[in-house]
Amino acid sequence: MAQQAPLTTADYAAPTSDHFAPADYVRFTNLVYQTCGIQLNASKQLMVETRLRKRLKETGAGTYRNYCKLLAQEDSHEELILLIDAITTNKTEFFREPAHFNYLSKKVLPDLGRRLKASRPIRVWSAGCSTGKEAYTLAMVLMDSQRSNIIQDFEILGTDICTQVLEKASQAVYLDTDIEPIPEALRKKYLLRSRAQGTPTFRIAPELRSTVRFQRLNFMDDKYFVDAPFDIVFCRNVIIYFDRPTQEQVVNKLAACLVPEGHFFTGHSETLSGLATRLNNVAPTIYRKATEG
Ligand SMILES: C[S@@+](CC[C@H](N)C(=O)[O-])C[C@H]1O[C@@H](n2cnc3c(N)ncnc32)[C@H](O)[C@@H]1O
Incomplete structure (x- = not known):
């Protein structure tokens, strides 16, 4: 099996539109942690990406890299609210744990x-x-x-x-x-x-x-x-x-x-x-x- 190449600056500069670049994912999860306390480790990346797809579409960001740039802007407060809406797990039931x-x-x-x-x-x-x-x-x-x-x-x-x-x-x-x-x-x-x-x-x-x-x-x-x-x-x-x-x-x-x-x-x-x-x-x-x- 071919060995995985170590990360280079190119990995940070040119992520694919399908996934977060590693550094972007770290920045993103830090932002979520600071905003609402939710811890998202590496094993959650696919789930996070799936939950964010609608945000990429609705904001027109298209890629996770652009979405991160958008979140870094000063006027990103409203998007942060929608991002939290997308990221939270809301499973609940009537009479849960009766x-x-x-x-x-x-x-x-x-x-x-x-x-x-x-x-x-x-x-x-x-x-x-x-x-x-x-x-x-x-x-x-x-x-x-x-x-x-x-x-x-x-x-x-x-x-x-x-x-x-x-x-x-x-x-x-x-x-x-x-x-x-x-x-x-x-x-x-x-x-x-x-x-x-x-x-x-x-x-x-x-x-x-x-x-x-x-x-x-x-x-x-x-x-x-x-x-x-x-x-x-x-x-x-x-x-x-x-x-x-x-x-x-x-x-x-x-x-x-x-x-x-x-x-x-x-x-x-x-x-x-x-x-x-x-x-x-x-x-x-x-x-x-x-x-x-
Ligand atoms: C899994 S649901 C649990 C709902 C209900 N308590 C139950 O047990 O069925 C967790 C809820 O906590 C909310 N939540 C997560 N982080 C939060 C935070 N920092 N502040 C307030 N609510 C938060 C989520 O939005 C989500 O609706």
Whole structure:
């Protein structure tokens, strides 16, 4: 087999239109890391290139080299937003990791309901909410508890860095394949069949929609401009894309937005062990903030 020639300056100067030149890819991944904390190593290059193809076309850049030049321009802010939209992984589901919602309705909500009574609404944050399925799942669980007089009022905030998923979350329209994980009884109460012709769609009922608000937020921001404090934070399947120092910073900023003894839920493949935080593990992938002092 022929040996691969070492990289020369030509590799940097004249990349093909199909792939990033190695130096461009490094610069590009550094930009993504600095902007949104997502780590993209060499093994992700093909996936990144596939996700960016539409941007190359829509910007007219045509090649990854030209696209990098475009990003280097001073007025590239808007393109950076679209680039993040293209690069983020937004996989989500209604009732994803259902044990969390069980724990919430059996343990967390009855306790909060007893302690808070009607003094103030319970406040929940779906941090990294993607298309809103997590936030609306939370809304269904909380509204059921409210209807059973276990809790009183509640409010839910959904945030994400990706503008496209936030748009979908606000529309609250989902395909019939999307709603499969929702138990039948809840579908009847909280979903409306869309009247539109063609692909069957469902919309979250207005009563439920009115309990959820969406806003763009980048976890890399120094300060989180949200109506803190929250009683419950769901940040699931998000920090998995960050390196350990970034995970620690993000988790601590989120924990700072929790009330003392507030609950923090992570994804099932994520762990906070080894991170210096004020969160104590109370059940698999469920944490509770330490009391003050
Ligand atoms: C895989 S989805 C998880 C959605 C949902 N939490 C769940 O578990 O089903 C991860 C979400 O985190 C968002 N995200 C990634 N980096 C982010 C950042 N720096 N700031 C805010 N959101 C980010 C992505 O846009 C994506 O929608």
